[in-house]
Amino acid sequence: METFLIVTGVIIFIIIVMYNTLISKRNQVDNIFAGLDAILKKRYDLLPNLVATVKEYMVHERITLEKITELRSKATTDNLTDAETVALDKQLSSMLGNLMVAVENYPTLKANENFLHLQGTLNELEEQISAARRAYNQSVTDYNNAIQMFPTNFMAGFMKLERKEVFSIPVMERQNVDVKNLFQK
Template sequence: MIIVAIIAALILIIGIGMYNSLISKKNQVANAFSAIDVMLKKRFDLLPNLIETVKQYTQYEGETLTKITELRGKALSANATEGDKLALDQQIGTAVKGLMVSVENYPDLKANSNFLNLQTTWTESEEQIAAARRNYNATVTTYNNAVMMFPSNMFASMLGYQTVPVLETAAEERKNISAKELFNS
């Protein structure tokens, strides 16, 4: 009888430990995504200044600026989900990259100190988001391993824990860039 009680207590202690570990890992995933969300908000907040600065010097980029403004509004809306924000961020990033390329046609804008400061801040923001995404993916991998590996997978399945997808690079960002096309355009 004592042996059965010891085994039951041992199983209970192991179960509690695994449960707490799964909860901790799940919270770490949520925290890692929250860090991305904060970085996205910071970057979205840069957009109005960038748009106003570019507007002062350009006449022909109105469509791109309008698109960026609309995407920012959608991303900051209260009903935007995590997935929506990430998708909109990719669209904004693509639009801003196109805008930065078109800035080459405006030498006065390229030399403007406010624009140069915004461009530097934008680049720093992109680097911070990339670092936050790497951290998120590492955290998700740790969580997914706990959900999928024995023996914690038994507790995870009983408690309804499921794997979480890692953040992947958009297909268009994975394309190989042709230097010939880049410099001959």
Template sequence: MEALIIVLTVLLVVALVVGLWAVATYNGLVRLRNLVQESWRQIDVELHRRHDLIPNLVETVKGYAAHERGVFDEVTQARALAAAPGSGVAEQAAQENALTSALGRLFAVAENYPVLRASENFSQLQTELSTTEDRIAAGRRFYNANVRALNTKVESFPANVIAGMFAFTRAEYFEVTDPAVRRAPQVDFGA
């Protein structure tokens, strides 16, 4: 009888430890999932700020370079796609990459107009856009770090057992796929 009580006590302690571990693992997965969602919302705020700045920038450049209609249309269309709701992280990243490329062409047009580059309004918009781009990059790093932590926990044993039971899945990284962004800048002091 005494041996049975010891065995039941050991089994109860083991069950209690496993139960506490399962609860702690579940809560950790919930915390990581919420952190990923929060960090995405921070990126989304900055993307909306970027989307709001772009029409002002386009209008400023239009005043100086009205004959560059194709570039303006491209930026406007890319902004509309990027600002459209309901896309996933990978699709949003692709749309933002297209917008970044279009903005690069807009700035290339602006380079041909020294008066435009000297305009205080254009300079201020360009500075605000640059600051927003820096915030997006910082948010992307924070988001991707949280995604990495969540994905590691979802895939690691034994936490993957709890993740599978409660339908926790991997999150998508917010990646830059534009080759121009990944390319190292060319520096030439010869000219």
């Protein structure tokens, strides 16, 4: 009887430890995502000022500016899932990259003090976003490992925990930049 109680106690202890570990990892992912979300909000708040400044100079880039404005509007709605936020961030990052390349064709814009300040702020935010993405991806990897590895995978299945997606860069951004082409403009 005493052995039975000891074995039962050990099993209950192991179950509690697994449960608490999974909850901790899930909460860590949520916490880091919330931090990333706060940085993304700063970027979304900066975009109207950037677009307004650039609009004065870049008549030919109207489509890019409209797309950035549209993506910002979608991104600031409250009912987005994590996956939708990740997808919008990928699109917005790509569009901002296109905008910064297009700026090279407008020397007076590049010299505009307001634009330079906004560009510097945007660059700083992009670095913060990059760091937050790395932290998020590490946290998601730890979480995914915990819910997929034995024996915690049984507890994760019981708790209906699902795998989370990491941030990944779009295929277009993985390609090498043709620097020679940039200097021929």
